C-alpha cells in the first residue's frame with residue numbers, strides 16, 4: 001500500500017496548475033447517456049474517480065476513449081447494452097447514482113445499486129428519487145437497488161428540493177432535458193458544477209434557463225446531439241493549493257484559478273491575514289510576513305464556504321493565533337481529520353457538528369491515517385508546516401480527487417514523496 005511522506009518545510013514559491021473539476025467531470029460524463037452522438041470533454045482531470053465512472057459507463061454499453069495525456073475524454077452512447085448500474089462499481093463511488101436520471105430519460109428504465117453511506121455521513125438519495133418521481137417516474141427499492149421506470153417517458157413537473165442537494169439537482173436536470181414539457185426545479189443547488197453541466201447540456205441542444213440561481217427551468221426536447229465541452233476549473237483543488245503558501249508562508253500562483261469560484265473561502269483567507277489576488281493567469285496567494293489569525297467558519301451550499309474545503313481550512317487554523325470555531329452544516333460526520341491532526345499536536349475539541357480549534361505554535365510530524373479524500377489532503381497540508389516527518393497512510397482516498405499531488409507541491413518547493421509498502 002502506498003503512503004505519502006511529507007517533511008516540514010519553509011516558504012513555498014512558484015506556480016501550480018489547477019485541473020478540471022472532479023465533481024463537474026463526474027456529472028458531465030453520465031450526460032453522454034442522454035444522446036447517441038459523441039460527447040467530448042476537454043480539461044478532464046486524471047483521477048481514479050474518473051476511471052471508475054468510465055468503467056461504469058462502459059458497463060452500460062457506452063464507449064469511452066481517453067487521449068494519452070488523459071485530459072480529453074470522448075464518450076459515445078450510440079447504443080446502450082444495459083440499464084443496470086451494478087453494486088460492484090457503484091460501491092466504489094457515490095457519484096455513480098448520477099447515471100439514474102439520464103438512463104431513465106433515455107431508456108425509460110434504470111436499475112441502480114443504492115450507493116450506501118460513507119465515512120463523512122449517511123448520504124441518502126431520497127431527493128434524487130423524489131425529484132424524478134415528480135417527472136412521473138416510478139421507483140421501487142428492492143435487493144439494494146433502485147428500480148426506476150417511466151414506460152411512457154418522463155413528463156415535465158415542478159419539484160422544490162426541501163434541502164439543497166448538488167447530486168439530486170444534477171440528476172433531475174439531466175433527466176428533465178428529455179422529459180415532455182417544462183420542468184421547474186426550485187431551491188436547486190447553485191454550485192459552479194451545476195452551471196457547467198447546464199452549459200454542456202445546452203451545447204448538446206437542451207433548453208435550460210436559470211442555472212446558478214435557485215430556480216432552474218428546463219423545456220424538454222425530443223433528442224440531444226453531440227458536443228465538445230471544457231470541464232470547469234476544480235475550485236476545491238484550487239482552494240487546497242491556495243492553502244499551501246498560507247500554511248507554509250511564501251507565494252504561489254494557482255494557474256487557471258478564479259476567485260469567483262471560491263469567493264466565501266477567499267473572504268476567510270483575508271480575515272486570517274492571507275493575501276489573495278486574481279492575476280491574468282490565475283490566483284496568487286501569499287503570506288510573506290505576519291502570522292495566521294483565527295477565524296470562524298461555517299460550511300454552506302454555494303456560494304457559502306464549501307464543506308469540501310473544511311478539513312484543509314482546519315489544517316491552517318491549527319497554527320493560527322487564537323481560537324477558531326468550525327461548524328460543519330452539510331455532512332454529519334466530517335471531522336475525522338481532527339483526531340489525526342491532534343496526533344500532530346493540534347488542539348481541537350469536537351462536539352457534534354462543531355470543532356473548536358485553539359491555535360498552537362507548531363505541529364509535529366507523525367504517522368497519520370487518511371480517512372477520506374479531503375481529510376487526506378488536510379494531513380498533507382498540516383505535514384508541510386510540521387516539524388519533522390509526517391507519513392500519510394491510505395492515500396488511495398487522495399488519488400480519487402488529486403492528480404500528481406507530489407509533483408504539484410514538489411514543484412513549489414515542498415518536501416513530499418510517495419512511497420510503497422509502508
Ligand SMILES: CC(=O)N[C@H]1[C@@H](OP(=O)(O)OP(=O)(O)OC[C@H]2O[C@@H](n3ccc(=O)[nH]c3=O)[C@H](O)[C@@H]2O)O[C@H](CO)[C@@H](O)[C@@H]1O
Nearest residue numbers: 023095123124125126127128164165166167307308330331
Ligand atoms: C461528486 C460530487 O459532486 N460530490 C459533491 C456533492 O455531493 P452530493 O451531491 O452527494 O451532496 P449533496 O449536495 O447531495 O448533499 C447535501 C446534503 O443533502 C443530503 N441529501 C442529499 C441527497 C439526498 O437525496 N438526500 C439528502 O438528505 C446529504 O446527506 C447532505 O447532508 O456535493 C457535496 C456538497 O457540496 C460535496 O461535498 C461533494 O463533494
Ligand SMILES: C=C(OP(=O)(O)O)C(=O)O
Nearest residue numbers: 023094095308373374401
Ligand atoms: C465528498 C467528496 O466526493 P464524493 O461526493 O464523491 O464522496 C469530495 O469531493 O470531497
